[in-house]
Amino acid sequence: MDMQIGIIGGGLGGLLAGALLSRDNNVVIYEKMPYIGGRFTNIQYKGYQLTTGALHMIPHGADGYLAQLLSKAGCKVDIVNSNPDGLFRINNRNYKYGELFNIVGFKDKIKCLKMATNLKLGRIDKDISFGEFLEDVPLALKVGNSFTGWALSLDAYSVPMAEIVEIAKNYYRFGGPGIPVGGCKKVIDELSRIILENGGKILTECKVEKIEIDEDKGYIYTVEGCSEFDIVISNLSPKLTEEISNVKVIKEKKPVPSRGIKVSIGCRDKLIKHNGVLFTPECERVCGLNCPSNVDRSLAREGYNLIMAHAIQVKDNVKKEIDVVLEDIDRLFRDANIEDYEILHIQTFRDDIPVNHASSGTDIDPIVDNRLYLVGDGAKGKGGIEVEGIALGVSKVVSWIEEKRDILS
Ligand SMILES: Cc1cc2nc3c(=O)[nH]c(=O)nc-3n(C[C@H](O)[C@H](O)[C@H](O)COP(=O)(O)OP(=O)(O)OC[C@H]3O[C@@H](n4cnc5c(N)ncnc54)[C@H](O)[C@@H]3O)c2cc1C
Known part of the structure; x- marks a missing residue:
């Protein structure tokens, strides 16, 4: 018998679960905003x-967990893998990962090669942080910080080595990032197409006020009334899910948001000539930049490039943090002899x-x-960076x- 499944939130997590489950079940998605996609869709400007959040990038590109689930659901998204995955900008020059070994002294080079081999073979003390693992070599720590800052919005000391080992395994399995043609919104459009074609419903401007769960059923409350489901899936944060439901969601350790x-920057000149990440280990806050319009010209104004810079927020004073980020950006463009660029959008999260x-x-466990x-990104699978982690959680x-x-129907 078909199950009735209510999904709260039309972000990537909710829509991905909805697309996969709507094939054999009756799915209803409740989204409080007038648009779907949450932090993973486009904003025209x-x-x-x-975008509302993401940098138009899928961490393991056309081969990773998200790509696999999209194709399982029947979505047609063209994901262009980055080549190179990333370059590192040091002293105004761009280096490939392998070339970094040549710009450190002999002793540090030996240490770095040892670290890289141990990481690849998993011969690691998993109880330390990535920062502690790298700190013997100052350049390695800077490079590590730029990677974790870009990929996870965390400094290297905030990432457990156990997580890095899983991330490395996924990297060796699937490779680096890719960019969906059409940007984040293409993924969202395809997921919603599948849900609707399967007979599912997506209700926008429909905020869920309360969730009630008993042994046999789940109940979703909006201002319109209450609906009964066999299963309720929340795409809200674990904290918010717990606040509006009668269930203890956070059982042991608390999720820590990043x-x-x-x-977002518009520019005629090409600061970045490739479709991967330009990591910036020497910046104060900016960890890296990408240029998604190098893959899909329609993501930028005609004759211009769209560059997206991502930075970690270190101190609580957001205004001052933004100033530091803008100084980083100014220095990067000045050093590349590019004077003319436009800051299109500054977003803090x-x-x-x-x-x-x-x-x-x-x-936490989904x-x-x-x-x-x-x-969603409060219940990601181990070693899954961003939307890859969401895909792992949805898959589970x-x-x-x-x-x-x-038992459930
Ligand atoms: C600056 C930035 C850059 C990033 N870059 C990348 C990247 O390049 N690649 C990558 O893989 N990831 C990236 N991420 C992470 C990625 O964007 C998020 O992890 C992902 O979009 C989160 O999806 P979600 O479904 O968990 O949550 P959300 O997108 O937040 O979806 C939750 C949905 O629930 C809705 N909702 C909330 N409350 C209610 C309610 N009471 N009733 C009904 N609906 C409700 C919200 O409106 C929202 O639509 C980035 C994030 C940020 C912020």
Whole structure:
């Protein structure tokens, strides 16, 4: 028998779960905003496709967990893998990862090679942080900080080595990032197409006020009234899910949100000539930049490039932090002899709208109980960077529901 599944939140997590589950079940998605996609969709501005959050990048590109689930759901998204994955800007020059070994002294080079080999083979003390692992070599620590800052919005000392080992495994398995043609919104449009084609419903401007779970059913309350479901899936943060429900969602350790600052820049000149990440280990706050319009010209105004810079927020004074970020950007452009660029958009992410509801290593289990599940970036799978982690979490929820179908329906 088809199950009735209510999904709260039409972000990437909710829509991905909805697309996969709507094939064999009746799915209703409740989204409080007038648009779907949450922090993973486009914002049109001055001929550019800016975003509500993400940097138009999928961490493991066309081969990773998200790409696999999109294709399983029937979505048609063209993801162009980055080549190179990333370059590192040091002393106004761009280096490939392998070339970094040549710009440190002999002793540090030996230490770095040892670290890289140990990481690849998993011969690591998993109880220390990535920062502690790298700190013997100052350049390695800077490079590590720029990587974790870009990919996880955390400094290297805030990332457990256990998480880095899993991230490294995924990197060796699937490779580096990719950019979806059409940007984040293409992914969202495809997911919503599949849900609607499968007969699912997406209700926008429909805020969920309360969730009630009992042994046999789940109930979703909006101003319009209450609806009954076999299963409720929350795409809200674990904290908010707990606040509006009668269930204890956070059982052991608390998820710790990560915060960050994103700046979108328009520019005629090409600061970045490739489709990967330009990591910036020497900046104060900016960890890296990318240029998604190098993959899809329609993401930028004609004749211009869209550059997105991501920075970690270190101190609490946001205004001062933004100043430091803008100084970094000014220095990067000046050093590259580019005078003419336009800051299009500055966004800060923290508190209730962070970069991730659970920073890597602090995610909670998506299976709350038989009737209530979590999806999204508060319940990512181990070693899954950003949307790859969301895909891992969704995959766990969908498999669980499919396996327990007889008991749950
Ligand atoms: C600056 C920045 C850069 C990033 N870059 C990347 C990147 O390049 N690649 C990458 O993979 N990831 C990136 N991320 C992370 C990625 O964007 C997020 O992890 C992902 O979009 C989160 O999706 P989600 O479904 O968990 O949550 P959300 O997108 O937040 O979705 C939750 C949805 O629930 C809705 N909602 C909330 N409350 C209610 C309610 N009461 N009733 C109904 N609906 C409700 C919200 O409106 C929202 O639509 C970035 C994030 C940021 C902020």
